[in-house]
Amino acid sequence: MAVKVLINGYGSIGKRVADAVAKQDDMEVIGVTKTKPDFEAKLAVEKGYKLFAAIPERKGLFEEKGVEIEGTIFDVIEDADIVVDCAPGGIGKDNLENIYKKYKVKAILQGGEKAKFVEDSFNALWSYDRCYGKDYIRVVSCNTTGLCRTFYAVDSVTDIVKARVVLIRRGADPNDAKRGPINAIVPNPPTVPSHHGPDVVSVVPKFEGKILTSAVIVPTTLMHMHSLMIETTGTTRDAILDAIEKTPRVFTVSAEDGLNSTATIIEYARDLGRPRYDLWEIPIWEESVNVVDNEVFLMQAVHQESDVIPENIDCIRAMLQMEDDNMKSIEKTNKSLGIK
Amino acid sequence: MAVKVLINGYGSIGKRVADAVAKQDDMEVIGVTKTKPDFEAKLAVEKGYKLFAAIPERKGLFEEKGVEIEGTIFDVIEDADIVVDCAPGGIGKDNLENIYKKYKVKAILQGGEKAKFVEDSFNALWSYDRCYGKDYIRVVSCNTTGLCRTFYAVDSVTDIVKARVVLIRRGADPNDAKRGPINAIVPNPPTVPSHHGPDVVSVVPKFEGKILTSAVIVPTTLMHMHSLMIETTGTTRDAILDAIEKTPRVFTVSAEDGLNSTATIIEYARDLGRPRYDLWEIPIWEESVNVVDNEVFLMQAVHQESDVIPENIDCIRAMLQMEDDNMKSIEKTNKSLGIK
Amino acid sequence: MAVKVLINGYGSIGKRVADAVAKQDDMEVIGVTKTKPDFEAKLAVEKGYKLFAAIPERKGLFEEKGVEIEGTIFDVIEDADIVVDCAPGGIGKDNLENIYKKYKVKAILQGGEKAKFVEDSFNALWSYDRCYGKDYIRVVSCNTTGLCRTFYAVDSVTDIVKARVVLIRRGADPNDAKRGPINAIVPNPPTVPSHHGPDVVSVVPKFEGKILTSAVIVPTTLMHMHSLMIETTGTTRDAILDAIEKTPRVFTVSAEDGLNSTATIIEYARDLGRPRYDLWEIPIWEESVNVVDNEVFLMQAVHQESDVIPENIDCIRAMLQMEDDNMKSIEKTNKSLGIK
Amino acid sequence: MAVKVLINGYGSIGKRVADAVAKQDDMEVIGVTKTKPDFEAKLAVEKGYKLFAAIPERKGLFEEKGVEIEGTIFDVIEDADIVVDCAPGGIGKDNLENIYKKYKVKAILQGGEKAKFVEDSFNALWSYDRCYGKDYIRVVSCNTTGLCRTFYAVDSVTDIVKARVVLIRRGADPNDAKRGPINAIVPNPPTVPSHHGPDVVSVVPKFEGKILTSAVIVPTTLMHMHSLMIETTGTTRDAILDAIEKTPRVFTVSAEDGLNSTATIIEYARDLGRPRYDLWEIPIWEESVNVVDNEVFLMQAVHQESDVIPENIDCIRAMLQMEDDNMKSIEKTNKSLGIK
């Protein structure tokens, strides 16, 4: 019997989690919530999802606009085995305290929330076992997810001594016409090292003190990019390429094939027929992979809107003890989505 | 029996035409051509299209890269009932003279070619009958296609006295990381009126002297936008909204629903599950539709990569005399693609 | 003796007004106000302006940061002959009610405020006389200022029957890395006609009902652009070019000279040695100027940060009755700034 | 007596070098060359520079357009003590072989040329003495110049063991409306390490093998940005801040002061009254300066259009043996430009 999943916050992440849950044979979407009766709400209903008001006072708004809702979150939460919270960063934590704990329902928060508010931080490769059976877990951010996967590949063939990463972040998601920058580079944060290193450590404690990151924001909407420089105890380019090949949800792309920018990588995802052009896997430029003095160099891109989606599915399986082998869950999720 | 279609130039337009042809029960893709063995070429083969070198001398390039090709265009052209030329603007005309006429095969050129090189200019609503049975026809550009459709809607309920249009054009397609501008507005052409008015007239001769256009290029990749001001002999806002409703391949969107920019319109197409987020129809902002002193005002967006695709399908049907009623062809094409 | 001018709000507009006032032999900057002790505040002090806290409670912030201030706005306002309010849009109106009226000091508001809160709306060519000796006046927005000037040129040689304008607006000022859009076109407002026509009418009442505008926002920071289509009772291209030549603060540029985008126009202002590359005049593309059936077509750009600056200077002269001939004030201001 | 300097190629770099030379009491601009009679050519003449055709066959173009020229480069080259070549990347090398060597005139090439074509690579802090009296020297690129300066500061207080740098490069100069990307991040080159490390080594041979760089291009025109991670034999944050303070042409900026992006840094240069908002110095974010385990972290921006300009002036002095102490030349140049 399928476990019952409620999606609280049907935005960029929420709508993708809903669609991914709907594709699993062991899960079922019992409802999605919205705060506004906009086009996303209408499409949710058209798709057949049961729609609920995330904020009871806003229920009237939906009725005024003729968008059919089934009630508020409080009319459905008790039926849920788990809630996937996809509210904007910072609100998930409030929902955890005010709703999920009160209703004693398991909940997943997203990467916009701090590690300290939950029991543990999830990545399917690294912390599946630790999150097994837990109640309140955070699926880490798109950037942290991308880094965790690549570090896993490297860690599988050598030991990481110290990693330095520069993150070049997209300014806004593609559907957001309000946020900038239009024509600037923004050191964000301006302090170095940035919080991205410690966020990786929340998933992989053994990397404590070993991941040093800095980050800037640039005027693009498509993807983040990372430049990684990873000192190891010793490895080769071939070993790294082989490890990437064997690690789930990372793959190499070649600039020579025309995949020479985040623009053509997105074109590739469009051509693959991916829903919403989602690229759940992390593309790593083959040309960039290099080992100099035991230090691994590589550049990768991160499709911020989608790389965390399969992680949410696996996290549900771990928390609800549906599958005790992380690799089996990963494989099941990948197959359902069409990830090779 | 399905007619045999060859796509010469498997780029932004070509790959979409191929996929659309493949969806028709009365058509068949007998081959697609590429000049380079890049990721698009590889995906074409993976999709099952027979790939040919568009330029014989480049055949070796494909072999070197291990991309399987079936030969060159000259190995397949004689099997084709029609070629859809999707080479870059200006090259279609050369192909017409050097290849299609020589091989006596019917051919469709795209909007990057000039009207004078072909027998007529195609839009499914306006010039289907004129192109019926013809040999060399041009499907007009994305901008002209968008304007023709909206003018058709307006023309269906009143007479157009004079139309003024300002076109705000995307700088480059989303997969193109080379072209700008990054941070500028470019009057293009700097002369007014621009050539876009006469291009509409190539489809609708009765509009001669009545369409006055100017155009700028701006730093965006998603869609073009048009601001239309159409003097008529008399109409009302309701009549125009009703005409839009009844005209194929145009529809209204509402800023109030959150569809308040080209960014959210593309998000809408992604959420609809459209392949490559293609929006074959022209969205017109409901809020912008207004009639003041018999002049219709409205703003619309144009998804440059895809609005001409259904037109290419209908154009094949007209040229090969497969269906003599344009509205039936339009309906058949729309149904195959999932356009309501 | 020089009149005493206080600048309330030393931001994009305020710092330029201060520098322009400082260049006049009949005016003196007695102070500028800031709400935060940032780099602009520090540079104001370095330049020799007396700095005051715009908001008394924030005084401490400046002291903490070691930025020397002379007190708060209330320590200087009684010395002022006039205040030029350059606070963010909407706040000027509050300052008018809560401060300027109470202290009985004349005040200029900027274009972010509504016409109805002041006695009249100012443009040096059109409404200097009407504002002469008045107490509370609004210098209209950058877009409205640009339109008023061009309409003045056209109006000087023919009669305007109806004008249609599409405004393509910059998304954010160049110093603003927060606002977008990054990659979208935003109809803003989505309703047509937009408020820009009525704003011109607040300056030129005889244009009531004759100016129909629509507007979009695009991802650029440098300049706005306008496409104008002006029906007249009759004129010629030469007459219009001549009128532009004779009208102050508008001039023609030629795409053929390389001035083919807002990017190269700004480069031109940089090369001219303009402070902050300010282009106080409205550049009109010579190639775009055309007359078809008595309708004038042209495209112009607007340097949003600076075109209103000379207007503020002339407005001070009008309100304080320092010069009763608008053309003499314009000439004096232009000479002081280096406008030919 | 002033040395005679000819500027070959009056573009982004050339026009700035000309203006900087004109400000030196020991140098004189005897001519500037252009290939097209555009607005830059006209302004050169208006400024009083003698204009020559860079390419003799193009002389007619200038005459047609009524732009006064004094002849071709061959009419002036023999009068020059030195030519500063500012032609587009790659052309300088041809000019060196075909013109400068033939006419036996000393010449400076710019950073778009390869190191191997000249005798040495110039940075005023590092290689002034080596270039003293030489004939053919290259002033290194904007990025390399920025890195050389910061490494000099660090090297002045500790020893550099290994430096890793990620360069986030502007896509096009602000006057360029043709080049993109509009909405993408481009790994450029996609191989790691990039050529930027070896380019630093061409100036500072002792860094051989110690500088490892990677680079991406992003959609911005204002400045490049660098994230530096420099392993040293030991130092402190205070020592580094002190070294920055003492090193010419680098300085710290504070995000807390509002200088929190390249956009506000450029605003700062505009507010300083810099010609064309040129920021000849390298701004380093104070907040970003940090030392962890003897590794220096910092983020800096580079104003690509101007940081090499003072270097060109010092390079002239070295090559013509006008001053044998590099620090004296630096000081003299800085004073002439207004660099503190």
Ligand SMILES: NC(=O)c1ccc[n+]([C@@H]2O[C@H](COP(=O)([O-])OP(=O)(O)OC[C@H]3O[C@@H](n4cnc5c(N)ncnc54)[C@H](O)[C@@H]3O)[C@@H](O)[C@H]2O)c1
């Ligand atoms: N977009 C990304 O790139 C991305 C990537 C990884 C993780 N995340 C994280 O995912 C979370 C969601 O981000 P998003 O980009 O989907 O945001 P979003 O703004 O696209 O969607 C948030 C949704 O939550 C709804 N909402 C608002 N208040 C709510 C409330 N009180 N209760 C329930 N729902 C509410 C909104 O209506 C909206 O539909 C954040 O923590 C974010 O940091 C985002």
Ligand SMILES: NC(=O)c1ccc[n+]([C@@H]2O[C@H](COP(=O)([O-])OP(=O)(O)OC[C@H]3O[C@@H](n4cnc5c(N)ncnc54)[C@H](O)[C@@H]3O)[C@@H](O)[C@H]2O)c1
């Ligand atoms: N992209 C748009 O927005 C758009 C919209 C409407 C119409 N069009 C028109 O469609 C046509 C194709 O444009 P596109 O955007 O698809 O271009 P594109 O550059 O994306 O694709 C062109 C394809 O043609 C191939 N090609 C190059 N030389 C060729 C040759 N000699 N023979 C055959 N193929 C060759 C290229 O390899 C490439 O695959 C042009 O006329 C263009 O003006 C483009």
Ligand SMILES: NC(=O)c1ccc[n+]([C@@H]2O[C@H](COP(=O)([O-])OP(=O)(O)OC[C@H]3O[C@@H](n4cnc5c(N)ncnc54)[C@H](O)[C@@H]3O)[C@@H](O)[C@H]2O)c1
């Ligand atoms: N920037 C433009 O393109 C432009 C063009 C024409 C007109 N305007 C108008 O000029 C006005 C100012 O715009 P701006 O772009 O200079 O804004 P800005 O944000 O650059 O500057 C506003 C300044 O006002 C200060 N301020 C904030 N609250 C204040 C208060 N209560 N009292 C006094 N000062 C306060 C801020 O600290 C800031 O220094 C607005 O009405 C705007 O609509 C702006």
Ligand SMILES: NC(=O)c1ccc[n+]([C@@H]2O[C@H](COP(=O)([O-])OP(=O)(O)OC[C@H]3O[C@@H](n4cnc5c(N)ncnc54)[C@H](O)[C@@H]3O)[C@@H](O)[C@H]2O)c1
């Ligand atoms: N723009 C930058 O960011 C930057 C920074 C540092 C170094 N550089 C280097 O400076 C050099 C010049 O770059 P730029 O940005 O000023 O280029 P640019 O294109 O702005 O200017 C080049 C000028 O050279 C002229 N020119 C063209 N062909 C010529 C020829 N055969 N002989 C003489 N002049 C010719 C052009 O007309 C133009 O005026 C290049 O080597 C470049 O790599 C550029």
